[in-house]
Amino acid sequence: MRVEIDRIGWDAGDSAIVDDVTATLEAGSFTAVVGPNGSGKTTLLHLVAGLRRPARGEVRYDGKPLRDLPARERARSTALLEQQPDTSLELSVRDVVALGRIPHVGRWPGALDEGAQLVPAAMREADVVHLAHRTWSTLSGGERQRTQLARALAQQPRLLLLDEPTNHLDLQHQLSLLETVARQGITTMAVLHDLDLAAAFCPRIIVMSQGRVAASGDTEAVLTAGLVDTVFGVCATVERTDRLRISWSRQGAGR
Numbered sequence: 001m002r003v004e005i006d007r008i009g010w011d012a013g014d015s016a017i018v019d020d021v022t023a024t025l026e027a028g029s030f031t032a033v034v035g036p037n038g039s040g041k042t043t044l045l046h047l048v049a050g051l052r053r054p055a056r057g058e059v060r061y062d063g064k065p066l067r068d069l070p071a072r073e074r075a076r077s078t079a080l081l082e083q084q085p086d087t088s089l090e091l092s093v094r095d096v097v098a099l100g101r102i103p104h105v106g107r108w109p110g111a112l113d114e115g116a117q118l119v120p121a122a123m124r125e126a127d128v129v130h131l132a133h134r135t136w137s138t139l140s141g142g143e144r145q146r147t148q149l150a151r152a153l154a155q156q157p158r159l160l161l162l163d164e165p166t167n168h169l170d171l172q173h174q175l176s177l178l179e180t181v182a183r184q185g186i187t188t189m190a191v192l193h194d195l196d197l198a199a200a201f202c203p204r205i206i207v208m209s210q211g212r213v214a215a216s217g218d219t220e221a222v223l224t225a226g227l228v229d230t231v232f233g234v235c236a237t238v239e240r241t242d243r244l245r246i247s248w249s250r251q252g253a254g255r
Ligand SMILES: Nc1ncnc2c1ncn2[C@@H]1O[C@H](COP(=O)(O)OP(=O)(O)OP(=O)(O)O)[C@@H](O)[C@H]1O
Pocket: 012, 017, 035, 036, 037, 038, 039, 040, 041, 042, 043, 044
């Protein structure tokens, strides 16, 4: 799915939290959204998901204004992984993953029948097969994160929106989660704090600063040492070896 974000804005009281943001997510592309704390990344993700309605501008899915899409169609096409999924669920991991089928079948436990093939496949992809019978509330943060990814994959969305998906994950699982997402070929937008991971996995990037786009486009062109200093206030080294690498050295002068 191709997503156009066209001059969108969203306010809280008198403050513009997201302002005049324009970007395109090409079909099948993987885009990182980076920026300092409070720069509007999660709000932007929610606007693209349709959880918030822009006060200005519009979001289009394959050319159709998101506000005109029926809620069911939007729920089928878009999967959102939130930062802090609910912790009080008493469902098993397999049941949580099967919830991903609800937008398609519209009922429970039909979601489990219909997902007979897709649910285990998604669990294998996200490395949670061994947790199938564990209760959600007993999982570690990283196990929850991977279970939520399996739920999203079981949904077979056309747009995947991830809010800090590598939060809580050990290094091996950070890499495997991003590799798993990248090989799906689904249009994906992920809020990431780790610039090196964004550089390694996301060919496209949107850099947010104070609610606006500070820079966007091809990650290799956008992520320069100067930009990292200006936006994050950190001295960084950007190298192109086998891949684009970002390493920080110390606080910079930019902010
Ligand atoms: N409903 C709201 N009312 C008032 N302020 C809000 C509201 N939602 C978000 N904000 C403010 O808007 C700013 C952007 O929030 P947002 O969560 O989008 O930032 P972020 O870039 O995702 O931050 P972080 O990296 O810390 O997760 C923050 O200062 C936040 O406090």
